[in-house]
Amino acid sequence: MQIEDAFAPVDPLGEALHHLxxxxxxxxxxxxxxxxxxxxxxxxxxxxxxxxxxxxxxLEIEGVEPQxxxxxxxxxxPHGAGHRLVCEPGAEAAALFDLPRELQSERYxxxxxxxxxxxxxxxxxxxxxxxxxxxxxxxxxxxxxxxDAADSPQAEWQASTLRFMAAEAxxxxxxxxxxxxxxxxxxxxxxxxxxxARDPAAxxxxxxxxxxxxxxxxxxxxxxxPERPWTVASLAAEVAMSRxxxxxxxxxxxxxxxxxxxxxxxxxxxxxxxxxxxxxxxxLASRLGYQSEAAFSRSFKRYMGVPPGAARRARGISxxx
Numbered sequence: 001m002q003i004e005d006a007f008a009p010v011d012p013l014g015e016a017l018h019h020l021x022x023x024x025x026x027x028x029x030x031x032x033x034x035x036x037x038x039x040x041x042x043x044x045x046x047x048x049x050x051x052x053x054x055x056x057x058x059l060e061i062e063g064v065e066p067q068x069x070x071x072x073x074x075x076x077x078p079h080g081a082g083h084r085l086v087c088e089p090g091a092e093a094a095a096l097f098d099l100p101r102e103l104q105s106e107r108y109x110x111x112x113x114x115x116x117x118x119x120x121x122x123x124x125x126x127x128x129x130x131x132x133x134x135x136x137x138x139x140x141x142x143x144x145x146x147x148d149a150a151d152s153p154q155a156e157w158q159a160s161t162l163r164f165m166a167a168e169a170x171x172x173x174x175x176x177x178x179x180x181x182x183x184x185x186x187x188x189x190x191x192x193x194x195x196x197a198r199d200p201a202a203x204x205x206x207x208x209x210x211x212x213x214x215x216x217x218x219x220x221x222x223x224x225x226p227e228r229p230w231t232v233a234s235l236a237a238e239v240a241m242s243r244x245x246x247x248x249x250x251x252x253x254x255x256x257x258x259x260x261x262x263x264x265x266x267x268x269x270x271x272x273x274x275x276x277x278x279x280x281x282x283x284l285a286s287r288l289g290y291q292s293e294a295a296f297s298r299s300f301k302r303y304m305g306v307p308p309g310a311a312r313r314a315r316g317i318s319x320x321x
Contacts, residue, residue, distance in 0.1 A: 034116075052069045078144075147191040205254070217238070223265065266299070
């Protein structure tokens with residue numbers, strides 16, 4: 001590789017955001033009237049989002065200051081934690097699955113609840129991310145991210161997107177769930193970008209490493225081609241650094257040595273392919289550059305804590321160490 005090639009345009013953080021493509025677990029249009037409150041259950045491995053389209057709403061999560069949401073606000077609960085949506089702080093909340101819901105499709109429903117007072121409307125969703133880069137990014141996010149329409153420099157397009165989403169949720173024409181999913185993709189990415197721009201925590205650890213000119217490029221190379229027989233020397237050459245300087249900088253920024261990251265990333269990819277695509281260990285061993293299925297299985301158990309066969313049967317195992 002020529003030195004100038006090492007710095008061809010690349011956006012490692014952008015690639016991580018690119019993989020934030022949602023697979024919906026469920027979507028819900030909620031029509032509430034005061035007094036009202038709904039307790040959302042924990043949903044492991046999911047990100048939950050709430051779009052307030054009209055009326056007042058408060059979001060309560062244990063250990064986090066209650067968040068007042070206004071029409072046009074967008075809130076993310078990235079880690080699948082249980083939380084409450086209420087008309088005012090401390091209001092009584094009924095368990096979500098104890099309330100009657102009107103099923104519109106396999107993954108879309110309408111929820112109506114409350115005492116007949118001031119009305120609030122929301123569009124809510126619970127979604128999963130299959131790609132390991134997306135899962136790792138989700139793991140690093142704070143307990144809640146709120147995008148305030150009034151303070152957002154993108155307020156105009158955000159308001160338009162929310163109106164479009166609300167209209168689709170009301171009408172549910174053919175393809176409506178797909179439209180809502182794609183609009184939610186955009187809003188989730190924008191909320192995460194806004195968090196990264198304002199929170200110093202987004203410039204540390206793995207996220208900070210992605211933003212480093214050389215280490216970010218090395219991480220992108222690992223993500224794109226996990227099957228390559230990477231060594232510290234070949235990764236260093238990829239980004240035009242000396243072997244020793246690269247090794248030290250990678251460990252400092254990422255928090256683990258480069259070859260440990262390579263092995264862990266391969267196992268995260270393998271776990272996703274097993275759980276989402278039904279891939280078998282023998283196929284993955286060849287696909288990810290291992291000499292034998294036995295070598296792959298040993299590495300998988302070392303990083304994931306269980307044999308590949310057990311992980312293939314259990315969706316709940318985390319792909320993020």
